[in-house]
Amino acid sequence: MTEITLVEVPTQQVLGTRKTGTYAMIPELLMKVYEYSQKKKACIAGPPVFLCHETSPEAVKEAQEKGTADVEIAWPVTGPVKGTKEIRAYELPGGQMAHIIHKGPYATCEPTYLRLFAWIAEKGLTICGPIREVYTNDPREVAPEEILTGIFVPVR
Numbered sequence: 057m058t059e060i061t062l063v064e065v066p067t068q069q070v071l072g073t074r075k076t077g078t079y080a081m082i083p084e085l086l087m088k089v090y091e092y093s094q095k096k097k098a099c100i101a102g103p104p105v106f107l108c109h110e111t112s113p114e115a116v117k118e119a120q121e122k123g124t125a126d127v128e129i130a131w132p133v134t135g136p137v138k139g140t141k142e143i144r145a146y147e148l149p150g151g152q153m154a155h156i157i158h159k160g161p162y163a164t165c166e167p168t169y170l171r172l173f174a175w176i177a178e179k180g181l182t183i184c185g186p187i188r189e190v191y192t193n194d195p196r197e198v199a200p201e202e203i204l205t206g207i208f209v210p211v212r
Contacts, residue, residue, distance in 0.1 A: 058157045058168075060175045065208060067150040070105070071098060072130030073143050078123050079116075082106050085129045086191075092143045093131055102132035103193075105148070107186040111209075113169065128186065153188075153208040154181065161200040165189075168207065176211055185210035 071093050073085055086104050093100060109126035110116045119125035130148055139145035154176050158168040176183065190206035 058159070060154060060156045060172060062211070063153055063155045063208070065150045065153050068102070068130075068132045068148045069134065069137075069145070070130035070132050070148045071137055071139060071143055071145055072105075072128060072148070074126065074128040076124060076126060078120055079125055079127060081127050082129060085127065086131075089129060089131050089143055092140075093133060093137070096137055098131075098133040098137040099135055100131055101134045102190075104191050105130045105132070106189040106191070107148075108189070109186045111183045111187060113166070113173070149185070151185070151210050152212065153210050154179075155209075156207050157192075158205040158207060159201070159203070161203060162195075162205065165205060165207070172207060172209060176209060181211040183209055184212045 071089050073089055075081060075085065090104070107128040107130065108116065109128065110119045116125075132148075133145075137145045154172060156168060156172050158165050188208040190208065192204040192206055193202070195203050
């Protein structure tokens with residue numbers, strides 16, 4: 057079982073986009089921003105990130121069912137990159153975050169999240185920003201049981 061730790065995450069320069077809909081949009085949005093970054097010859101500086109603005113299991117479920125999920129994705133980049141109205145260049149804030157790594161298919165993340173949320177409550181911490189999933193490896197290149205997802209929850 058993966059250990060839960062408190063980590064300090066640095067601010068990152070990213071290219072990203074944000075839409076309202078369902079979480080099924082994540083792969084499409086990741087590819088759209090990646091293709092834009094390649095077209096602009098941006099230097100990718102790390103794995104892609106999904107930011108979930110719904111910060112409880114109940115809010116996630118409701119947003120998915122109603123199609124009102126606030127889906128933001130970002131690719132870390134280095135150097136100057138110009139964005140557009142749809143794909144923006146901006147700084148993703150850093151800060152103190154509770155962190156755990158989920159190993160396995162994305163669809164099986166719920167128990168990992170519940171364990172992380174219980175740990176945050178047990179430590180008397182408060183969630184203070186969007187939850188991040190960092191996609192460490194590519195599901196097209198590894199077996200489903202080998203997929204690694206870093207989960208970062210900003211806390212104070």
